[in-house]
Amino acid sequence: MANRDLWGLLSRYGVVLLAILILLVLPLSLGIFRLGLLAKYLSLAFCAVGIVLIWGYGGILSLGQGVFFGLGSYMMAMFLKLERAAEADSSTSALSTFFGQAGLPDFMSWNSVEALPWWWEPFHHVWFTITAILILPPLLAFILAYVNFRRRVGEVYFSIITLSLSAIMAIVIVGQQGYTGGINGITDFKTFMGIDLDQDNAKIVMYYITAGLLIACVLVGQFILRSRLGKVLVAIRDREDRVRFSGYDPALFKAFIFAVAALFSSIGGAMFTMQIGLASPSLVGIVPSIEMVIYAAVGGRLSLVGAVYGSLLVGYGKTFFSENFVQYWLYMIGALFIVIVMFLPGGLASLMEKLRPGKSAKNAQAPIANELKPETR
């Protein structure tokens, strides 16, 4: 009986437990270096939480979350870089005047870009930057998704469209070296509004902000899913045509949830850049975008909390294996993809449900989307 209560507690207070873990237990038990790694995984977990919303509950598999992560990351990096450039200007002006343009980020000078491009200008201001991070990616995502879903571009096609978007983004960033830092990304910045980001204190504060925001995102996700909107979403996932016949516009709902996921990713990207100190094309392309899906899949595509655990597990696994047995990491993650899909489509969260003693139909999680779907061909 006590056992059963434990499982009940676990599923009911999943967010609380997660909050205790990432806000109390982990930060107090880890050194500053490990905490930095943890911050990295948590930043990526924002994307995984979004993927649970759109894939698990919306039935849309996006292979382009890296795009929104990258947008958030690069916009934040642009602000930090401009601050750095202005600062460097005032202290050692000789070098920057030697290179011609004052207040220009170093990589632009190296690539002989002479003036700051107009779309860099507004990122001098912190409030503009933050607003842009919160508004631009979701807006873009909404428009993109709405027009496509309006035309009833099917789930597989939409996946491939998002896949090519992440390819485009990576290609453009690498190709336009003068404006984006190219393959190296945007690096070497120090301060955020005068606060030294390299200091231990700042790092710890940043960590708590990240973890807090992540918990907030999980809560927002839960709120959406529990609201009537979430019910419509699940209905669309399971039988879109019936929902449409009932007078709803599925495109609007799907686009909305896609925008929410983009917002989460963008916040994650911005936090990533603040803490890790770079924005890199290696985090926006196809490979990272698909890796984000595996984070969600490992944790459980129907569990918002699970997605965070999935990100932590895969992230730590990656670090552990690449520190100890480099050549086996790809085998491991490859096998993980196959095993999860074949044997555990609901991820770790469904394993929890399976292990749960005395489970009843009422308690069972919603079944996996694709298994419910009638055969379309």
Place this chain on the structure above:
Amino acid sequence: MNFDMLAMQAFTGLSVFTILMLMALGLAIVFGLMGVINMAHGELMAMGAYTTYGTAVLFETYFPRFMDAYFVVGIVFAFCITFVFGFLLERGLIQFLYKRPLDTMLATWGLSLILQQIYRQFINAKEVEVPTVSWLQGTWQATETVSFPLSRIFIIGLAVVTGAAVYMLLYKTRWGLRIRAVTQNRSISGAVGINTTKVDAFTFALGCGLAGIAGSSFTMLASTGPVTGQAYIVDTFIVVVFGGVESLLGTIASAFIMGQMQSWFEYFMSGSMARASILLLVIVVLYFRPNGLFATKVRR
């Protein structure tokens, strides 16, 4: 721009087209007909390329006298090995996932990571190159100023032959009829007495075999490394989707259009920006024609 320029540019487009078409033919069968999103398709191409490389090494060591013939043998080997691999893959993994297309995408992505690491660990972490056989070296001097490399002409020929063979197989044989029947409606085909398990495995293996031929042919143009496949996978998918997934002719036509676009765009901008613009253009076109350029009209 004079006529020579024009001819060269068009020819470059033509050779990009043949590569794209060879890559996309296999995927058109696996993805277009069967609905399986095979993210490991690129790695199967790399497998074909590595097989050709292996054949070259084999001939060099044991039959140096027949070195001139190795490339043809290599293409056959590449087809056979990827065919068998595809067959095993279908039996071992894909057959369980037919109703879950998005999951095939994840599982085969995992497979592609494993294959990449196998190539890195057991073949070569660096890129390998195959020797060009003597009869494919050199160029064909069409006019005084216009010349075409023989190897590219050979690939164009290979693409034409392969395309025709696939067309004949699908539309002129009993096997083709069964394949089309099963891919249109698996359960009813089973009900009328077609062995759907066998047809599924054969069809998937055929698609993989075509990837092998594609891989084999582009050893002529570039070196092969562990991540070669990944570089091609998006383009390949885009070609198939752009053309209209269920139409073989559409795949060929879209490969042609994209090949020519690549060639002409590169004339005006850098190679990477040309690729990005083409991908973007395709997304826009997909907005107007969600089922691709040459979609067959079906009620859904």
